[in-house]
Amino acid sequence: MADTKISDSVIYIGADDHDIDLFESQYVVPNGVSYNSYVIIDEKIAVMDTADPRVTDVWFDNLEKALGGRKPDYLVVQHMEPDHAGNIKKLAEKYPEMKIVGNAKTFPMMKQFFTIDGLDDRSVVVKEGDTLSLGNHTLQFVMAPMVHWPEVMVTYEQSEKLLFSADGFGKFGALDVEEDWACEARRYYFNIVGKYGAQVQALLKKASALDIKMILPLHGPILKEDLGYYLGLYNTWSSYQPESKGVFVAYASIHGNTAKAAEKLGEMLKEKGAEKVVISDLSRSDMAENIEDAFRYDRIVLMASSYDGGVFPVMEDFLMHLKSKNYQNRKIGLVENGSWAPTAARVMKGYVENFKNVTIAEPVVTIRSTLNEASEKALGELAEVMAKGE
Numbered sequence: 349m350a351d352t353k354i355s356d357s358v359i360y361i362g363a364d365d366h367d368i369d370l371f372e373s374q375y376v377v378p379n380g381v382s383y384n385s386y387v388i389i390d391e392k393i394a395v396m397d398t399a400d401p402r403v404t405d406v407w408f409d410n411l412e413k414a415l416g417g418r419k420p421d422y423l424v425v426q427h428m429e430p431d432h433a434g435n436i437k438k439l440a441e442k443y444p445e446m447k448i449v450g451n452a453k454t455f456p457m458m459k460q461f462f463t464i465d466g467l468d469d470r471s472v473v474v475k476e477g478d479t480l481s482l483g484n485h486t487l488q489f490v491m492a493p494m495v496h497w498p499e500v501m502v503t504y505e506q507s508e509k510l511l512f513s514a515d516g517f518g519k520f521g522a523l524d525v526e527e528d529w530a531c532e533a534r535r536y537y538f539n540i541v542g543k544y545g546a547q548v549q550a551l552l553k554k555a556s557a558l559d560i561k562m563i564l565p566l567h568g569p570i571l572k573e574d575l576g577y578y579l580g581l582y583n584t585w586s587s588y589q590p591e592s593k594g595v596f597v598a599y600a601s602i603h604g605n606t607a608k609a610a611e612k613l614g615e616m617l618k619e620k621g622a623e624k625v626v627i628s629d630l631s632r633s634d635m636a637e638n639i640e641d642a643f644r645y646d647r648i649v650l651m652a653s654s655y656d657g658g659v660f661p662v663m664e665d666f667l668m669h670l671k672s673k674n675y676q677n678r679k680i681g682l683v684e685n686g687s688w689a690p691t692a693a694r695v696m697k698g699y700v701e702n703f704k705n706v707t708i709a710e711p712v713v714t715i716r717s718t719l720n721e722a723s724e725k726a727l728g729e730l731a732e733v734m735a736k737g738e
């Protein structure tokens with residue numbers, strides 16, 4: 349179980365979810381997910397976000413235990429996405445005296461999700477740098493628009509130096525499962541926040557001015573030590589720099605011949621000294637993990653069968669995901685396969701050419717049904733170019 353002890357006055361009240369089939373209806377979460385929420389007990393009491401309706405009962409139980417018979421004075425809403433905002437209305441109805449703290453973008457969105465009686469009179473609208481005193485604790489609000497919704501803000505608690513980081517620094521995986529942080533945090537980051545690198549960079553810049561002792565995200569473990577490691581990874585990821593040297597070979601193959609060529613290319617890359625080679629069958633692997641690996645390594649080779657005058661759809665799906673996540677700054681190799689009029693490379697090139705700051709490696713290889721002497725030679729030439737990083 350991850351350590352959720354923060355301090356005597358800041359209490360974790362979130363809940364794990366191991367039953368969800370797909371997070372946000374698209375991400376497999378083999379180790380579940382946690383919906384984190386926190387309470388700050390002081391002269392005034394603040395609840396820091398609610399939790400997904402899937403864990404309403406556990407969350408209310410945890411809240412009541414933490415409150416010890418007292419009533420919350422404030423609910424701070426850092427993010428309106430339903431996995432955190434889903435219990436706002438219930439909480440507001442249970443504690444009609446409680447004020448709701450958000451920014452100018454929070455409340456119009458809140459009204460789209462819920463009808464809360466007297467909301468305008470209960471709203472406390474904060475902006476960048478505003479503070480809210482709870483007694484010994486002081487909350488300082490830091491706007492983080494598009495990390496990853498427009499109303500997102502994070503909150504710095506000055507006395508204990510805590511950064512409530514909303515979805516930033518979040519991770520798939522429930523807290524009762526021990527696992528490496530980076531792997532599932534990277535998959536979470538690129539798939540959920542990946543498009544908004546510039547906005548994350550802006551937030552990191554603001555965070556660098558704060559003395560942070562702990563990061564308290566809305567998913568995944570509370571980060572207590574070695575914060576430079578996590579901040580460093582976020583800086584790499586949000587600036588679209590590769591994290592590792594290596595080649596990600598992503599293939600889409602109908603009958604298996606492009607798959608065989610991918611294995612062959614993998615061997616060639618290793619022979620020619622590539623630091624790391626990761627091969628993935630796009631038809632049979634987790635899309636989110638493929639996105640993660642595409643961003644992790646500095647080079648990628650896309651290999652696909654031609655299909656109806658275009659490219660095999662699983663490759664097109666992958667390319668659309670890369671486009672939507674702002675894929676950039678990489679060296680890219682292309683291999684197509686076709687039995688009569690190969691068209692896959694043209695379509696792949698059409699996507700790739702529009703990515704920012706990419707180099708398309710030469711040669712672009714065409715396989716006609718199966719590898720032959722000429723196409724194997726071309727594959728070897730591509731391996732030579734791709735085996736080396738910039």
Ligand SMILES: Cc1cc2nc3c(=O)[nH]c(=O)nc-3n(C[C@H](O)[C@H](O)[C@H](O)COP(=O)(O)O)c2cc1C
Binds near residue numbers: 654686689691717
């Ligand atoms: C539905 C379908 C559509 C295809 N469309 C094309 C095409 O437009 N042009 C082409 O040259 N080959 C086309 N092919 C053939 C495959 O691209 C070709 O056989 C290729 O070698 C398959 O590689 P694979 O064994 O890796 O799947 C198509 C195959 C199928 C099943």
